[in-house]
Amino acid sequence: MxxxxxxxxxxxxxxxxLNIRPDGIYLDGTLGGAGHSLEIVKRLTTGRLIGVxxxxxxxxxxxxxxxxxxxxxxxVHSNFAxxxxxxxxxEIPAVDGMLFDLGVSSPQLDESERGFSYMADAPLDMRMxxxxxxxxxxxxxxxxxxxxxxxxxxxxEERYAPQIAAAIVRRRAERPIETTLELVxxxxxxxxxxxxxxxxxxxxRSFQAIRxxxxxxxxxxxxxxxxxxxxxNPNGRLAVITFHSLxxxxxxxxxxxxxxxxxxxxxxxxxxxGKKPQVRLITRKAILAGETELEQxxxxxxAKLRVAEKL
Numbered sequence: 001m002x003x004x005x006x007x008x009x010x011x012x013x014x015x016x017x018l019n020i021r022p023d024g025i026y027l028d029g030t031l032g033g034a035g036h037s038l039e040i041v042k043r044l045t046t047g048r049l050i051g052v053x054x055x056x057x058x059x060x061x062x063x064x065x066x067x068x069x070x071x072x073x074x075x076v077h078s079n080f081a082x083x084x085x086x087x088x089x090x091e092i093p094a095v096d097g098m099l100f101d102l103g104v105s106s107p108q109l110d111e112s113e114r115g116f117s118y119m120a121d122a123p124l125d126m127r128m129x130x131x132x133x134x135x136x137x138x139x140x141x142x143x144x145x146x147x148x149x150x151x152x153x154x155x156x157e158e159r160y161a162p163q164i165a166a167a168i169v170r171r172r173a174e175r176p177i178e179t180t181l182e183l184v185x186x187x188x189x190x191x192x193x194x195x196x197x198x199x200x201x202x203x204x205r206s207f208q209a210i211r212x213x214x215x216x217x218x219x220x221x222x223x224x225x226x227x228x229x230x231x232x233n234p235n236g237r238l239a240v241i242t243f244h245s246l247x248x249x250x251x252x253x254x255x256x257x258x259x260x261x262x263x264x265x266x267x268x269x270x271x272x273x274g275k276k277p278q279v280r281l282i283t284r285k286a287i288l289a290g291e292t293e294l295e296q297x298x299x300x301x302x303a304k305l306r307v308a309e310k311l
Contacts, residue, residue, distance in 0.1 A: 007297045008033070008035025008036050008101070009241060009289065009297065009299070009303045011035060011036060014036055014239050014241060014305055015036060015039045015043075017237060017287075017305065018237045020047075020096075022043060022045040024047045024097065025050070025096050026099070027050040027087075028040065029052045029100045030053065030099075030102065031052060031053035031058055031059065032053065032055075032101060033058065033061055033105060034058075034065040037062065040099070041073060044069075044072050049072060050073075050087075051066070051075045052076045052078055052086060053076075053077070054078065054079045054129040074090065079220055083223075084227050096235075097237045097238075098231075098238050099241075102241060102242050102243060103299070104116060104211070112180075114127075116211060117180065118204065119201075120180065121179050121180055123179060124180060126211045126214045127214055127215065129215075132214075134214055136183075136214050139151075140183060141176045145168075146165075148168055151209050151210070151213045152205070152210075154246075155209035155210075155218070156205035156208045156209030156212075157205060160190060160195060163190040164187050167186050168183075168190070180207075183206075183207075184203045187203045187206050212246075221247055221251065225255075226254065229258050230278075234310055237308070238307065238310075239305060239306070239307045243303055248286070255281060255306055255308045258279045259308065260277060261275045261276045262276075276311075278311060279308040280308065280309050281308050282308060282309055283305065287305040287306075
C-alpha cells in the first residue's frame with residue numbers, strides 16, 4: 001500500500017473562506033490527507049479542530065500529518081452524514097466553521113487494491129469505509145438491470161446506460177464480474193465505436209456512478225446540508241467543495257434555500273410560513289481553481305467551492 005498523499009484542492013481559498021478565529025471550533029468533515037485541516041489547525045491557538053473521515057487509512061495518515069498539533073485536534077471515524085450524532089457525542093452544540101471536500105482522495109483513486117480506478121486491475125470494491133457492507137462487486141453482480149441502468153444514468157450521466165446495464169447482465173449470466181478491468185471490458189462492449197473514440201475514458205462515468213451507489217454519496221451530501229447550518233454558531237461559515245454537477249446541485253440548492261428562508265408558494269401575496277433566512281451567501285458564483293493550481297493538479301479542474309455564513 002502506498003503512502004496516503006493527497007493534494008488538497010482550492011486549499012487557500014477554502015481555508016480563507018472559513019474566516020478562522022484562533023479560539024474557534026472548526027470541523028473538517030472530509031479529512032482525507034489532512035491538507036485543509038493542517039492549514040486550519042495552524043491558525044488556531046486555544047481553538048479546536050474536529051477531523052472526520054469514513055476511511056481508516058485517511059485517519060491514520062492525518063494523525064501523522066497533524067502530529068505537532070494533536071493537542072488541539074479530535075479525530076473521528078464516521079460519515080459526515082452523521083454530523084448531528086458526531087457533535088452530540090462530543091457534546092459540542094455548534095461550531096464556528098465547517099469544511100467539506102467531496103472529492104475522492106487521490107490515494108483512493110491511485111491505490112489499485114481499493115478498486116476505485118478503471119486504469120488498474122483490482123477486486124471490485126470501491127468502499128470508502130472498508131467496514132461498510134455494500135461493494136461494487138455486489139452491485140454489479142446482483143442488482144437488477146433496471147436499477148443498474150438507473151444509477152448509471154442518474155449518478156454517472158452516462159448516455160449509454162441502457163446498453164451498458166444490458167452488457168453487465170449478459171456477462172454476469174456467464175460468470176461473476178470480479179475485477180475492475182473485467183468491468184471495464186464489459187462497459188466497452190456495451191458502447192458504440194464512436195463512444196470508444198472519445199477523449200474521456202469510456203468507463204469513467206460508469207465507475208463514478210457505481211462508486212456513488214456503493215458509498216451512498218448523494219444521500220450523505222443531502223443529509224449533511226440539511227444538518228450543517230443548524231450546527232453553526234452565528235457568523236460561522238460553511239464551505240463545500242464539489243466535483244460533479246450532481247453534488248453541486250444539492251449544495252447550491254440547499255444554500256439558496258437556507259438564504260431565502262420563506263418556503264411559501266410564489267403566488268402567496270404574503271409569507272405565512274414564518275421562516276427567516278438562516279445564512280447569507282458568501283459566494284454567489286462558485287469559486288474555481290486558478291491556472292496555477294490546474295497546472296499542478298489537473299484533478300482540480302472540476303472543483304467548485306461554495307460558501308455560506310450563518311446569520
